[in-house]
Amino acid sequence: MSETPPESPRPEPAPDEPASPGTTPDEGVSEQAGPGRAAPETAAVGARREQIPAPAAAPQAAGRGEAGGGTASMPEPPKIPAYAAQRPGGQGRQGPPRQGPQRQGPPSPWGKPPPSVTTRLRAKKAEPVHTGTLWAALATALLGMALLGDGIGLNLLIVALPASAGAYIAARAAGRRIRPWTAVWAIGGLALLVVPALRDAGWPTFLAMVSALALGSLALHGSRSWLGVFLGSLGVFTSVFESLGWGVRGVRERMSGSRGRYGVVFRSAAVAVVLVIVFGALFASADAAFADLLSDLTPDVSVGDGPWRIFLGLLALVGALAAAYTAAAPVGWDRVIVRPGKARGRLEWALPLVVLNLLFAAFLTIQLTVLLGGYDKVMAETDLSYSEYARQGFWQLLWATVLTLGVIALALRWAPRGGTRDRTLVRCVLGTLCFLTLVVVASALRRMDLYVDAYGLTRLRISVAAVELWLGVILVLIMAAGVFGPRLLPRAVAASAAVGVLAFGLISPDGLIAEQNVQRYRNAHSIDIEYLKGLSADAVPALDTLPEPLRSCALQDIQRTLRGSDEPWYATSWGEARARDILGDWDPGYRALNCRGLSTGDNGDERGGGTDDVYDPYDPYDPY
Missing domain, CATH: 1.20.58 (Methane Monooxygenase Hydroxylase; Chain G, domain 1)
Incomplete structure (x- = not known):
């Protein structure tokens, strides 16, 4: 690198002394200045630079001016890209972000990835997981593994209770308090889980389960706006992956800090389980009544369905952790602003x-x-039935x-x-x-x-x-x-x-359908047995009042399903239990041999009789 004599004598830096890493070229100095070539403003710049003391960290690395026709040159500092200007440890410059457009450099190989949208929308970072939350998640996992593999019933509510308790503990540990709407969503979600315990029909049960999940997510977020309520009802899914690391860190911290205490707890629990299994098996073999009671109260776990139950337990564990993490650090969906539309003129x-x-x-x-004029006049004028x-x-x-x-x-x-x-x-x-x-x-x-009166309820x-x-x-x-x-x-x-x-779900739609069609048969002797026999066990009380052989034809499939299922009490709905009490060991026998063609009357046709127009193009359940 060429050097020229400075305008005023200055101490020269040592040959092996590097220049200051923060030194930058003088403002106003032309980059094309070279040997024997001077920029117009360099003399003035050099004079100003003499009045500025050099930094304490590099007293010898002052800039050089030029005098006369000479040029000034100085060691060029290494240029550090903006994306690499990081603090030790990979942390970038702290402070408020710079306003205005910024050039994005290539991603730093050692820096942290940019935060996700949900991370930016969270009100605060989740506190370390509470011990009570961990125990609640563990209880949820064990209950899910033991109860959910046998069917749907009261077990959903049983599994949801410890998960709700874990979320409540996490919210309290984070300093959140219950608000009125939070209580409404939480109580409503748990109330919806009563529907699977009451009804045997699958479609109201499915609606209740989905709605309960949405209300539980709303209870954890507490959204108010239209977009917030919509996204908040699904927002618990955004916490799944973060909650796993949150729970693992909590378990690792407790195991490393209190290894002896938690080891005692785990060993005691394992010994208790072994004692219950051994002595419970002995007592069950000694007394048949106790064996029946024990079989009714405990889940029937076999080796064949072990992987399925393990999956259900892991699913329950992940759900409990996601709910607790959301309660501890909810996503502020209300902060997503939707700009209002352009206001129009009145006209x-x-x-x-x-x-x-x-x-x-x-x-x-x-x-x-x-x-006022009556339907007869309209039908006469429009030629419609x-x-x-x-x-x-x-x-x-x-x-x-x-x-x-x-x-x-x-x-x-x-x-x-x-x-x-x-x-x-x-x-x-x-x-x-x-x-x-x-x-x-x-x-x-x-x-x-009018439609139902003419065709029947479906x-x-x-x-x-x-x-x-x-x-x-x-x-x-x-x-x-x-x-x-x-x-x-x-x-x-x-x-x-x-x-x-x-x-x-509470009105029992299948039961209501059966009641309406049975009453319609009593009034007009019109019934569709082929459709009614496909209803769930909730329809048994109404169908049981039909005369023979209609009763046997309508109930034979339901009775066959009830006999083929042996679900425990926690996976049996009240509708199914009531149907078992009504039917008992009843066998339709010969009375159900000739069920084809027993649909009587107009099968839901128009008033006035006839068998025309029995097809309903708007109803996929129509057997015709």
Whole structure:
């Protein structure tokens, strides 16, 4: 590297002394300056540099100016890329992030990866796992391994209780307290797990399990906004992987710090289990009554289903840890901001909705005319049968209700927000639309009533009727939000869905279907045995009242299923237990030999008899 005499004499650095690592080229010095070539401002810069003391860490590594026509040169410091300017240990510069666009360099091979979205949204880092949480997770795993492999029933609630206790302990250790809505979600989730213990039908049980998981996740997060409630109901899954490391660290810390104490606990528990197994087996072999009691109270575990039970135990353990970790460090889903839509002008916003209101009003006027004039007049004018008229309208009105809710959501997003007049306009227009849609809901439910009266009740029909009723509840909640404010609307809608699922499970839909069809047979001697025989054990009390041979034909498949299952008490629903008490050891015998063709009457055809139009294109459960 070439050197030129400095403008003023300075102590030269030692030959082996390196330049200061923080030295940078002088500002204003041309990079093209070389031997025999001077930049325009170098003399002034050199004069200014003489007045600045050199850093204490490198007193000899001062910059050099130039005088006359000479040039100044200095050892160039090694250029360190921005991504490599890290503190020891791989930690980058602490402090607030720099504003404005920044050039992203290649990832550091020794630095930490960037945090995930959920990590950034968590309110705080989870505290070390509490000992009570670890014991609760262990109890959940053991109960899941022992109880969940035999079926679905009360065992779901039994396994969920220690997992809930572990989450509560973790929340208290993190300084969180129970709020009213948290208690609502938690109690509602546990109440939904009562449905599998009561009903034998699989479809209301599945809805209850999914809803219970969603409410439990909401209880752990405590979200308020629309997006927060939606994401919060699924947010527990985002804690699965982090919770595993959290639990492993907690166990490792306790084992390394208290090896002797925990070793005593584990050894004592192992000895107790061995003693219970040995002496329990002896007492069971000595007394038949005690053996029966012991077989009813303890799970039947075999070597063949060992891997399946181990998997269920691990699944329960992961679920308990994920719930506890979420309770200790919840994700702030409410911090995800959705920008409001662009506000429209009054005329641009209100005109389409006013036209839609007029269309709704015209349709409902026709419906009122039908109700006053009677269905006979309408059928005579339209050439439609009674059942065709009922069937034709329900599904269209159901979709009209769903689309109207979408229109209301978009209208609120683009509503004018200028002041009091705009708020009054929005409330009047959308309130009118909600009221007219409520009348449409009532009309749809009335058509479903006619539909069921003509065809009979099925699982699909009772399900869509329940959905239509829930949509009406949502409309009422939207109207209430227009009066009292929308702050509670997202949580109220979620709570109404949970209440609807709980009520749907408690009324026993299969039992209700059987009761309606049995009553229909008594009134019109019309019944579809082929459909009723596919119901669950919840339908046994109603089907048991049918005359022979209809009774035997309807119950033979259910009785065969009950005889083929030997589930323990914790995996048996109350509906199944009641069906066993009613049927006992009953055998349909010869009475069920000729069941084909026993479906009597019109099989759900239109009023007035006949066997035409028995196919229902909207019902996949229709056997025809």
